[in-house]
Amino acid sequence: MTALHRALTPSAPAGARHALALVLLTAAVAAASLVSGVGTARAAGPACLWAGGAHGQGTTVAAGGWRYSCGTDPVGGPYWYRGERVEQASTVANPGAIAHPAGQFSPGARQFGTDYNDYCVGAQRISGTDDVYQVVADHTGYLFWKAAAPIHEWRFDAGSGPQPSRRGISGCSDDSWPFF
Secondary structure, three states: OOHHHHHHOOOOOHHHHHHHHHHHHHHHHHHHHHHHOOOOOOOOOOOEEEOOEEEOOOOEEEEOOEEEEEEEOOOOOEEEEEEEEOOOOOOOOOOOOOOOOOOOOOOOOEEEOOHHHOEEEOOEEEOHHHEEEEEEEOOOOOEEEEEEEEHHHOOOOOOOOOOOOOOOOOOOOOOOOOOO
């Protein structure tokens, strides 16, 4: 009779049965970890950009009172998925939607609006600072900021806040657009 058989018999000492159970449990957990990938640094796939910084697949960040996780979109591109509300300070830089997002933010990322997002309706200027903007891609992959929520959904960190537009309340005419 082998040692394994002796440990499994009802007449075996309880300590031997417990030791064997612990060894088998440890082996099962180790095997499951190898199969599921637990303990790997990051999943494979494209990095997500946030304010120019690259974040690997599976990385979670906090920004504007929300949690975002780096994943992939249905075609395999990088994408920030917004999760639950959080009551913590941002863990990434949040410059706002101050310029074109390409090379700075991946789709799904959100930022508070700035005067970069101002636009005209006739002769009236509509302030871009009233909304939160999300990076979206069109059918060609061109990235742009799209209004996604009212500004009150963005939680500003201590010492920061929405900046008023540097542009006048009017100023929209055929010869003044765009505002650069």
